[in-house]
Amino acid sequence: MERSTWGTRAGFIMAAVGSAVGLGNIWRFPYVAYENGGGAFFIPYLFALLTAGIPILILEFTIGHRYRGSAPLSFFRMSGKKAEWLGWWAMFVSFVISVYYAVIIAWAMRYTLFSFNQAWGEDTEGFLFSDFLQLTVSPGETGGIVWGIFIPLVIVWVITLGILLAGVKKGIELANRIFIPTLVLIFIVIVIRAVTLDGAAMGLEAFFKPNFNAIMDPTVWVAAYGHIFFSLSVAFAIMITYSSYLPKKSDITNNAFITGFANSSFELLAGIGVFAVLGFMAAQSGVEVADVASAGVGLAFVVFPAIINEFPGFNGLFGFLFFLSLTLAGLTSLMSITETYVAGFTEKFGISRRKAVAIGGGLAALISILFATQGGLFFLDIADYYINQFGVAAVGLVEVVMVVWILRKAGALQDHANEISDIRLGGWWKFSLGVITPIVLGYMMFGLLRLNIFQQFETDTGNYEGYSNMFTLFGGVAVAAGALIFGILFSLGKWHKNYRYYDEHSEHPAKEKE
Amino acid sequence: MSVSAIVVMIIGMVLLWGGLAASIFHAVKSSKANKAEDLG
Numbered sequence: 001m002e003r004s005t006w007g008t009r010a011g012f013i014m015a016a017v018g019s020a021v022g023l024g025n026i027w028r029f030p031y032v033a034y035e036n037g038g039g040a041f042f043i044p045y046l047f048a049l050l051t052a053g054i055p056i057l058i059l060e061f062t063i064g065h066r067y068r069g070s071a072p073l074s075f076f077r078m079s080g081k082k083a084e085w086l087g088w089w090a091m092f093v094s095f096v097i098s099v100y101y102a103v104i105i106a107w108a109m110r111y112t113l114f115s116f117n118q119a120w121g122e123d124t125e126g127f128l129f130s131d132f133l134q135l136t137v138s139p140g141e142t143g144g145i146v147w148g149i150f151i152p153l154v155i156v157w158v159i160t161l162g163i164l165l166a167g168v169k170k171g172i173e174l175a176n177r178i179f180i181p182t183l184v185l186i187f188i189v190i191v192i193r194a195v196t197l198d199g200a201a202m203g204l205e206a207f208f209k210p211n212f213n214a215i216m217d218p219t220v221w222v223a224a225y226g227h228i229f230f231s232l233s234v235a236f237a238i239m240i241t242y243s244s245y246l247p248k249k250s251d252i253t254n255n256a257f258i259t260g261f262a263n264s265s266f267e268l269l270a271g272i273g274v275f276a277v278l279g280f281m282a283a284q285s286g287v288e289v290a291d292v293a294s295a296g297v298g299l300a301f302v303v304f305p306a307i308i309n310e311f312p313g314f315n316g317l318f319g320f321l322f323f324l325s326l327t328l329a330g331l332t333s334l335m336s337i338t339e340t341y342v343a344g345f346t347e348k349f350g351i352s353r354r355k356a357v358a359i360g361g362g363l364a365a366l367i368s369i370l371f372a373t374q375g376g377l378f379f380l381d382i383a384d385y386y387i388n389q390f391g392v393a394a395v396g397l398v399e400v401v402m403v404v405w406i407l408r409k410a411g412a413l414q415d416h417a418n419e420i421s422d423i424r425l426g427g428w429w430k431f432s433l434g435v436i437t438p439i440v441l442g443y444m445m446f447g448l449l450r451l452n453i454f455q456q457f458e459t460d461t462g463n464y465e466g467y468s469n470m471f472t473l474f475g476g477v478a479v480a481a482g483a484l485i486f487g488i489l490f491s492l493g494k495w496h497k498n499y500r501y502y503d504e505h506s507e508h509p510a511k512e513k514e
Numbered sequence: 515m516s517v518s519a520i521v522v523m524i525i526g527m528v529l530l531w532g533g534l535a536a537s538i539f540h541a542v543k544s545s546k547a548n549k550a551e552d553l554g
Contacts (some may be wrong), residue, residue: 204523
């Protein structure tokens, strides 16, 4: 069985950028920067990009390229069973994320249509929670299926799985070559319109005005490293899987630089667009930018619709473009997240891509219906928090510690990257991976563990968002722990004979062992 | 907008968009060089 490959280098880069650029770039980065020193945040942000983001990207690109497999197979080929579980863990973290991420894309898709006549009306918050999400149940209860979410959810899965069925080159690559330039173009149009609005300068002032005192605060640095880490799609098994489809002669290091800078460039563009319209909103309402600045679901589905209502003209078009950009950014990320387990299942069980898409994607689609119920938002919120903090961040920490300190593979991987890349990796790469990243992620993880174990959130229950102990345990902790447990269980089984052996000097190792 | 905000905005653009442009330029240059090497 010959391994799929990307058609072109640009195709691979588009796919990697498509994976990295997601909803977080639009609705998370601007607020994180604003909250953590405004313009001064760029200093820790750039440090984090160059000492954690890009080094981890290079690490994952190198692992995938050298061992030529999905994340579990690559780790298995690197060091056998003692490393394989880490790949499965990352893969199951991706599986969990895909099941709720699809639902957010479904919301964005529906809001794209709502934009034409501003169906959300004047009370955008009431519309989102009561009319659209029909959030009338308590956390932990499902209620009935919300058909207005279920139908676009089916469309999201049909598009995603259809693209994956078409394969790496004719599916993922082609889709990204269309979606990413379209997304960038749409966002440029949004930004041009946004910065020409009344009050835009006030928003940009709030976003860029540097508060240099903030960079003396260690939490700002942790926020910068945390953001870079979550933003680049590292520790998701994605970048390992994607780079395993690269041809043997590939410039890994420069590909990582392009991906990292492209992701940050888009974030900056998004920050300008978001804060320009927030400035407009503040000017219209006669309030400060601080009063309208927000992030996440609230920013996208409450604040933005309210801003679109106030637009001086072409309200429908602006809304359509904004929610279409969210949909496209989400779809390119979802296909990459889903590809991790399609590749993993194909290789572990020796099944066809079609079967892996049907089984893996079908199962994820089925589970995602839970998030299309009346209580779906609560399940989504708690799963998202726990899987990100104790899934993605934990995988990232364990990954760098294992590869650099336990398996001692950093040297071999550095040699491999240097052999095929123009930009040679020096001591900064190993130092970043072996020292800076573990310290920052370890510090972050320690704080998170303390916050959760000792229930130190400033809420009634002391839990995240004030959820009950039972809901926190089953909706969050069990989901994050489940990814690790499934990861360990899957690593116990044998690999299909086509993938069991590996000759790293061969172009097509699996084919030669058939 | 204040001068400090404008300066930070310009520096941010130069570093991030410039970094992207430089890495793409490097990729194009090296791919041309590789092609010439393969042909030569």
